[in-house]
Amino acid sequence: MTVSFVYILGMAGTAAFAVSGALAASRKNMDIFGFVVLALMPAIGGGTVRDLVIGRTPVFWIDDNRYVAVAIIAALIVFFSSYKPGSRRRILIWMDAMGLALFAALGTEISLTHGTGPLVAVMLGVTTAVTGGMIRDIICNEIPLVLSSEIYATAAFAASVAYVVADKLGTPAQIALAIAVIAGFAVRALGIIYNWSLPSFGTKR
Amino acid sequence: MTVSFVYILGMAGTAAFAVSGALAASRKNMDIFGFVVLALMPAIGGGTVRDLVIGRTPVFWIDDNRYVAVAIIAALIVFFSSYKPGSRRRILIWMDAMGLALFAALGTEISLTHGTGPLVAVMLGVTTAVTGGMIRDIICNEIPLVLSSEIYATAAFAASVAYVVADKLGTPAQIALAIAVIAGFAVRALGIIYNWSLPSFGTKR
Amino acid sequence: MTVSFVYILGMAGTAAFAVSGALAASRKNMDIFGFVVLALMPAIGGGTVRDLVIGRTPVFWIDDNRYVAVAIIAALIVFFSSYKPGSRRRILIWMDAMGLALFAALGTEISLTHGTGPLVAVMLGVTTAVTGGMIRDIICNEIPLVLSSEIYATAAFAASVAYVVADKLGTPAQIALAIAVIAGFAVRALGIIYNWSLPSFGTKR
Secondary structure, eight states: OHHHHHHHHHHHHHHHHHHHHHHHHHHTTOBHHHHHHHHHHHHHHHHHHHHHHHTOOSOTTTSOTHHHHHHHHHHHHHHTSOOOHHHHHHHHHHHHHHHHHHHHHHHHHHHHHTTOOHHHHHHHHHHHHHHHHHHHHHHTTOOOGGGSSSSOHHHHHHHHHHHHHHHHTTOOHHHHHHHHHHHHHHHHHHHHHSOOOOOBHHHHO | OHHHHHHHHHHHHHHHHHHHHHHHHHHTTOBHHHHHHHHHHHHHHHHHHHHHHHTOOSOTTTSOTHHHHHHHHHHHHHHTSOOOHHHHHHHHHHHHHHHHHHHHHHHHHHHHHTTOOHHHHHHHHHHHHHHHHHHHHHHTTOOOGGGSSSSOHHHHHHHHHHHHHHHHTTOOHHHHHHHHHHHHHHHHHHHHHSOOOOOBHHHHO | OHHHHHHHHHHHHHHHHHHHHHHHHHHTTOBHHHHHHHHHHHHHHHHHHHHHHHTOOSOTTTSOTHHHHHHHHHHHHHHTSOOOHHHHHHHHHHHHHHHHHHHHHHHHHHHHHTTOOHHHHHHHHHHHHHHHHHHHHHHTTOOOGGGSSSSOHHHHHHHHHHHHHHHHTTOOHHHHHHHHHHHHHHHHHHHHHSOOOOOBHHHHO
16 A cells, blocks of 8 residues: 555656656757657656665666656657747756655655665655756756755755654654655745745855 | 677677777877776766666676776777877767667667566667766767767667567577667668758657 | 774765865855755765675665765855855865875775775776766866866876785785875875876877
8 A cells, every 4th residue: 555655656756757858858859769868867867876875676667667668658748749948948847846856755765664774864865856857957968956046955855854754753654755745845846936045155145 | 609799799899989988088188097987988887887777786897807908908099099180079979889789789688688578678778878978978078979869869779679579589699689789780870871860859840 | 993994084085075075066156955965976976886886785875874974064064164266176176186095095995805806996996086076077067177187087096006006015904095095195186286197189299
């Protein structure tokens, strides 16, 4: 039961990040295989790094090809859809926000289940969430969203910490996951809508 | 017998990608250790990612240092050779094409041998083929070849699918590998020569 | 005893690279979580790649969260400190040099202890040393230091070879480590101070 809820969240995050990658490909006028490659990077990149560092190999998408299939289908849907050029960046950012919140929560849950301490669990949650998008942006030669002044890593951090705290308080995993996803998405959404940001090094003085 | 044919193809791909990396280093006027680092990245990068995700550790070049040796020798040969500046990009692209076809075929074969399904095998073949060159281009701050409008990921995909189909039809591994390499190289060569490309998102409308 | 000396060197390298990453974040005017992310990349990135390729998973920082803690503390100290803008790049380069020498020596020692041959040990030493900083620079969209004309990979190579040679001559591990760190740092320092560089491809003719 918990497993299947986790599974659904994982698939939703995979699809959201795949759409963000495919939209990045569309902004670079790539061909259909470029769409697939760029959709797969954020969709499975972060979870791959997480599985590798905790030694959970073969990684999650090797034995269950539905992750790869979902990402490819999402890429094809974007390829055959039409978007006004101006709206693509906007949709990309919101899809990325959904993937970010989902993967931060899931990465933290998987890490704790695997027996790591809370500090490493938070770090792995953030890593799962930000790595894929970072690879996508680096390949596209764009400034990674994680580096932008808007709140980004902070949102992943909020989701991860929310999960760890909920878990310590004995909250069932499904509810803890829901709380974490909502917390992460809310923080990121506020960042996007109000162009909200934490004080940065430059604005301090 | 099959093993040794696979081994020779692997060494050929390693050398071809190492030359492409060293040529990229020469275009940046790097010193000799820069050549070695940039030759090693594409030469062993893709296979390293493949081995990591399927859990085949230590990765292929740890216990057999001939891969590293071949890449270093290729880097040194390029360093001590002379090229007309204009021709370097051209040779780089052709060497990259050879490595691409060889590594796509080999990556697919290794993946199937390791017991993955055909979808994941194709994905790992493409990953093995494109990752190394992508890292090389990102370090050099160039637009990755995989993002260019020319057919690139498509060629790796053609090689991988050719191998999977030949394998399903019961073709012996050596012949399947040869077919896959030729298919992948032919598609990429057409892309380079005729500046051939698939319809992209931008040209669709 | 040897273990604890190795441990202290590892922590020193972690802190030095974390400071270099945090300084890179300060040059991009990032917020506090950006500092933490960019400090962690070079601090644990190189060792993570080393552990992954030799199959030493879970990687070093999963079961001992002091590495992550040290990097985070270093990031916070930099965040709450003040620097004249002009001096930041300078401090970054010297911190990077310390991390480079420490990680090259340690990476080689860990690799030899793990049973690899000397060629692979040197390669893993260099990889441990240069990977983290390369990731930091790529994320920041700067030309990686390893690509600059100054001696960089060469210094890591000097440290690794010094360790292998000292080890073959039967030098105790602690002394071999000290020699390797000093050799690597000296070569890099000469490169920084005198803007020393090896003959490059472009200057050959």
